[in-house]
Amino acid sequence: MNLTPASPLAANPASPALSPGAQVLAACRAEGRAALVGYLPVGFPSVEVSIEAMVAMVRAGADIIEVGIPYSDPLMDGPLIQRATEAALEGGSRVDDVFTAVRAIADAGAAAYVMTYWNLVLKRGVARFAADLAAAGGSGLITPDLIPDEAGEWLAASDAHGLDRVFLVAPSSTPERLTVATGACRGFVYAASTMGVTGTRETVGSAAQDVVRRTREVTDVPVCVGLGVSTRAQAADVAGFADGVIVGSALVRALGEGGIPAMEALTRELAAGVREGRP
Amino acid sequence: MTTPHGRFGDFGGRYVPEALIPALEQLDEVRRKAAVDPEFIGELDRLHRTYTGRPSIITEVPRFAEHCGGARVILKREDLNHTGSHKINNVLGQALLAKRMGKSRVIAETGAGQHGVATATAAALLGLDCVVYMGAVDTKRQALNVARMRLLGAEVVAVTNGSQTLKDAVNEALRDWVANVDSTHYVLGTVTGPHPFPEMVRDFHRIIGVEARAQVLDLVGRLPDAVLACVGGGSNAMGIFHRFLFDDSVRLIGFEAGGDGIESGRHAARFSGGTRGVLHGAATYVLQDDDGQTIESHSVSAGLDYPSVGPEHAHLFETGRAEYRPITDDEAMEAFRLLCRTEGIIPAIESSHALAGAMKVGRELGPDALLLVSLSGRGDKDVHTAARWFGLLDDAEGMP
Numbered sequence A: 001m002n003l004t005p006a007s008p009l010a011a012n013p014a015s016p017a018l019s020p021g022a023q024v025l026a027a028c029r030a031e032g033r034a035a036l037v038g039y040l041p042v043g044f045p046s047v048e049v050s051i052e053a054m055v056a057m058v059r060a061g062a063d064i065i066e067v068g069i070p071y072s073d074p075l076m077d078g079p080l081i082q083r084a085t086e087a088a089l090e091g092g093s094r095v096d097d098v099f100t101a102v103r104a105i106a107d108a109g110a111a112a113y114v115m116t117y118w119n120l121v122l123k124r125g126v127a128r129f130a131a132d133l134a135a136a137g138g139s140g141l142i143t144p145d146l147i148p149d150e151a152g153e154w155l156a157a158s159d160a161h162g163l164d165r166v167f168l169v170a171p172s173s174t175p176e177r178l179t180v181a182t183g184a185c186r187g188f189v190y191a192a193s194t195m196g197v198t199g200t201r202e203t204v205g206s207a208a209q210d211v212v213r214r215t216r217e218v219t220d221v222p223v224c225v226g227l228g229v230s231t232r233a234q235a236a237d238v239a240g241f242a243d244g245v246i247v248g249s250a251l252v253r254a255l256g257e258g259g260i261p262a263m264e265a266l267t268r269e270l271a272a273g274v275r276e277g278r279p
Numbered sequence B: 001m002t003t004p005h006g007r008f009g010d011f012g013g014r015y016v017p018e019a020l021i022p023a024l025e026q027l028d029e030v031r032r033k034a035a036v037d038p039e040f041i042g043e044l045d046r047l048h049r050t051y052t053g054r055p056s057i058i059t060e061v062p063r064f065a066e067h068c069g070g071a072r073v074i075l076k077r078e079d080l081n082h083t084g085s086h087k088i089n090n091v092l093g094q095a096l097l098a099k100r101m102g103k104s105r106v107i108a109e110t111g112a113g114q115h116g117v118a119t120a121t122a123a124a125l126l127g128l129d130c131v132v133y134m135g136a137v138d139t140k141r142q143a144l145n146v147a148r149m150r151l152l153g154a155e156v157v158a159v160t161n162g163s164q165t166l167k168d169a170v171n172e173a174l175r176d177w178v179a180n181v182d183s184t185h186y187v188l189g190t191v192t193g194p195h196p197f198p199e200m201v202r203d204f205h206r207i208i209g210v211e212a213r214a215q216v217l218d219l220v221g222r223l224p225d226a227v228l229a230c231v232g233g234g235s236n237a238m239g240i241f242h243r244f245l246f247d248d249s250v251r252l253i254g255f256e257a258g259g260d261g262i263e264s265g266r267h268a269a270r271f272s273g274g275t276r277g278v279l280h281g282a283a284t285y286v287l288q289d290d291d292g293q294t295i296e297s298h299s300v301s302a303g304l305d306y307p308s309v310g311p312e313h314a315h316l317f318e319t320g321r322a323e324y325r326p327i328t329d330d331e332a333m334e335a336f337r338l339l340c341r342t343e344g345i346i347p348a349i350e351s352s353h354a355l356a357g358a359m360k361v362g363r364e365l366g367p368d369a370l371l372l373v374s375l376s377g378r379g380d381k382d383v384h385t386a387a388r389w390f391g392l393l394d395d396a397e398g399m400p
């Protein structure tokens, strides 16, 4: 455990083995609601403003922040996040900046997971990356292009540093793959709501509910749903069957178009949404 | 050479979204069954003979060889295949697999356009819908191939994000595949990507080396001293190398795009300027910065302009079984010009990197040496680039 004294979560002696993120999810479950997980990439529109925005997102009601590291080849991202992360890279955002962001979020009292494509972790060194993330107070990694089958080094490093590892499941996942993926997950499971990349969608289809149901058949780890959620109504809808609602593109768009105030306003809407899910 | 999990030593694997794993497992199963199914083997063989024009011939090129230190030089003529390059070997195999898997739509990435043209061709032949992703930089420098693909009924999508070249076309094709994997097969065009692509694509190109080895033995009565090929992703090279892997006397030499020179930083020489990393689903050698961000590659040749390389090449490089050397744009274009003038063969600029390699290796080994060179494609698509490079036409003759 690498909780800082500044984090209110550090005071929780009840579950010393749980990461900050896992504790938040457990607390939400106890409250009978889903958690709101908000994504922003470091460095958009600038490193400073992105970190300020993440802290503002905590104040506006996000339970967990998913901190993205911009990558040159983001093959799980749609045009909106691609444009934001390209701009971040052009603006000089570096991998180091993610640890500053994680520290700021932890200090603000929320849990931070880092979403990263795998090459950025490999290049830093898996063990060193894990040590740096733990030292910054991060809860773990979300790895969209790493499957447990290839994750030997990360399984060891995450164990060594008490970090969560969030692998993805998808509507295409077979029962065997669900077992493999969730068996390696700690913290939560990231269930992709549709077959596709990040982006806002008109509807979050029944595929999401189905993949959550099938995932729950093989694991007790909390299941959070991402891809496509952008409105309060969608958040409420997904909160009805998932442990967490992950929102990315819509928050990035709000930040890009209306700055921190617009992003905060949307966060408040979404936070209300996750509380309406299970009346 | 590989483990069941698609590893070549430390390289290869499957670094892709979980959503694609079922499709990759299905593909692996279907291609393994097909490889031993007489019906599939017979159908592919029939297409090779009656459609592609296999076996491709070998041609000895004595006038060109005068510029190679007097070594004997033999070309394996993949340029004579239908659609003009080796790419058709892999595409026909994968298109037949797509049909077996009940998929009605194929997608592909393309750099020079040769793989896109081959995929559009196979789609027309087998009645499949086809979408080809191509970087916007490449749609400009290979405009003729864009028109060819459209003539064949394919939809060509110009990719305008990132560096707007081959790597971004791969990203876009992978995004399409994740979203449409039920109906769609991704016809990856080289020996890169997640398992089973590197192994499967190599196996479909293996016929190049199988034929060439027998043809050279027949013509000369001995094995070549070296087998040479250009390496973009590395499919023509793996195709011609593989049959020679256990012929210890035969050197295997791959030539990467040296662009403006390694020291300029503007090149695509992964084994000179790259390091271990993961890109597009495989652990391999990658051009990357200290953070692990991909560095854009540069080459006069769109087909070699790619920051990563097939994982089996990374393994052959680290074990020392194969050597990899950079060839600059200038060297490649000089070899291009020479083959045109001395032998009446207009090569692809990609293949010209292997020809430039033969000029160097021939001089090193001397007149007793026997070199087998993969002439992976013809240069029709490159006439525009070459005309500009050599200043062959003035404005009045229609060159911009």
Ligand SMILES: Cc1ncc(COP(=O)(O)O)c(C=O)c1O
Binding pocket: B085, B086, B111, B112, B113, B114, B115, B189, B190, B191, B230, B231, B232, B233, B234, B235, B236, B237, B302, B303, B304, B348, B350, B351, B376, B377, B378
């Ligand atoms: C004629 C030709 N040769 C070589 C290549 C490079 O591909 P590979 O390294 O996979 O053979 C291309 C790719 O477009 C090509 O068109």
